[in-house]
């Protein structure tokens with residue numbers, strides 16, 4: 471039996487979970503795996519100031535989807551505390567650090583989405599930090 475096509479998404483917040491969910495909707499038979507180095511996925515980063523100001527008391531109220539719900543409701547396998555260390559594009563293998571057990575594993579993919587966020591560019595002007 472041919473193996474199912476496998477999509478791996480690195481990063482499990484807005485872009486990553488959108489990509490994973492869209493892929494699953496378009497191709498329900500596809501195996502979709504999300505790697506997220508943090509504990510949480512799919513949370514509203516925009517609302518973090520409300521948590522800091524105490525308007526939102528419980529951090530969990532910012533979470534849209536848990537890894538368990540992603541698997542149960544959307545068929546997406548989420549590996550939290552898993553950090554992608556390097557990608558071998560030739561062999562389509564990702565070297566991943568399982569931060570729970572502190573061990574390295576290799577994960578293969580057919581398709582890959584990088585949704586690891588970005589860093590702001592700070593212009594080199596006087597007073598910038």
Ligand SMILES: Cc1cc2nc3c(=O)[nH]c(=O)nc-3n(C[C@H](O)[C@H](O)[C@H](O)COP(=O)(O)OP(=O)(O)OC[C@H]3O[C@@H](n4cnc5c(N)ncnc54)[C@H](O)[C@@H]3O)c2cc1C
Nearest residue numbers: 481482483484485486505506507508515516553554586587
């Ligand atoms: C305080 C605040 C307010 C904001 N307000 C607004 C707003 O009003 N409107 C708006 O449109 N946007 C707003 N934003 C921006 C919005 O939250 C971001 O655009 C959005 O979170 C980006 O999502 P993303 O999935 O691209 O990246 P991120 O949210 O940065 O997620 C990337 C994920 O990838 C993971 N990752 C990175 N490298 C690896 C790796 N090697 N292996 C495994 N995982 C990895 C990270 O742990 C992270 O969880 C706000 C952001 C903040 C912080």
